[in-house]
Amino acid sequence: MATALRADAQRNRGRILDAAAEAFAEVGPDVTIDEIARRAGVGHGTVFRRFPTKDALRAAVIQVRLDEMLVQAKVLLGRADAGAALEEFVWFGAECARRDRALFEGVEKCLDVDVSAAKHELHETVDKLIRRARRQGAIRRELDSRDIGALVGSAIQASMHSERPDAWRRYIQVVLDGLRP
């Protein structure tokens, strides 16, 4: 980055990110930039000044979420009970996916360099969680972090079609039970 943003620009950047996250989650991956700008309370030209394309905006939002998950994964690496730590991370990831459903749908297709790096680091950390759990005999299956991410993400997506509000818990439980010895 060349130089610091002006105070108002910084504020608007934050608002745009928040509004975009909310809009992607609520409306879906095809929300218009106009809708995001409206929610952020700015003109849509302002959105394009901070994020050159719509994809760049999506990537920035994804990045924020991935960073949050990385922090949580690292915290859980400190737990003694590896099985419980992995399980807690699954529940945490499930809640993230639930909050930002539409966002996570497209995360695999996102080719942004920074996002790829963040994904890689997150996968490595979660793989550590998994290996620890396996060493303690807490999980049986030969699944890696990608598998678990995909299973959790899709269980959440599946639960969105259900009318029962607790469907997601039950589906995640099915996945967790599928991992245990």
Added chain:
Amino acid sequence: MATALRADAQRNRGRILDAAAEAFAEVGPDVTIDEIARRAGVGHGTVFRRFPTKDALRAAVIQVRLDEMLVQAKVLLGRADAGAALEEFVWFGAECARRDRALFEGVEKCLDVDVSAAKHELHETVDKLIRRARRQGAIRRELDSRDIGALVGSAIQASMHSERPDAWRRYIQVVLDGLRP
């Protein structure tokens, strides 16, 4: 329907349905009508003559698939081993979902009357399969056909992100194992 279609119109209708199924599966739910028409070898005006809107076309394709699944479910109702029958239906459904990934993604949102009726009948039949399996003690969880459909569909979708060609089998296995006593 007022009167029978002319021979060429009948042929084109079939081609359009096939091309649409293929295109929805390959490209995604947002394929353009032009692309479908191109694959079918007709002008795009012809598509709109048979199917008044894009949604009607999608509904027609979904209908065909649902009918195929219904037939299979009814066949499996005749099996003596209810647990094996349910399991076989899950594998069958998984293959359908795999073939027509993008199509099944949107099936829940489809409000077409005929499709709703077909869905309802399929659900009733699959619920019979499930009740039989439960009575024989082959499954434990309190899940209905909607739950299982959602879980299977999303496991398949999840496996599409994986680079391993056998990922879908492993994910379906996780789901099946999550059902057993």
Added chain:
DNA sequence: AACGAAACGGACCAGCCGGTCCGCTTGCTG
């Protein structure tokens, strides 16, 4: 206060896509 740079936002552009229309073609029937 005054000034320059940064930021803003809405008018505008271009391409895409679902859907319509109409002049031409083709398959049926007598």
Added chain:
DNA sequence: CAGCAAGCGGACCGGCTGGTCCGTTTCGTT
């Protein structure tokens, strides 16, 4: 074979959306 209705397909339309541009506003500094 002749006549006609059904079918065909591509030109065309209108609306939407990502992205650009530039005259105006706002911020930070001296």
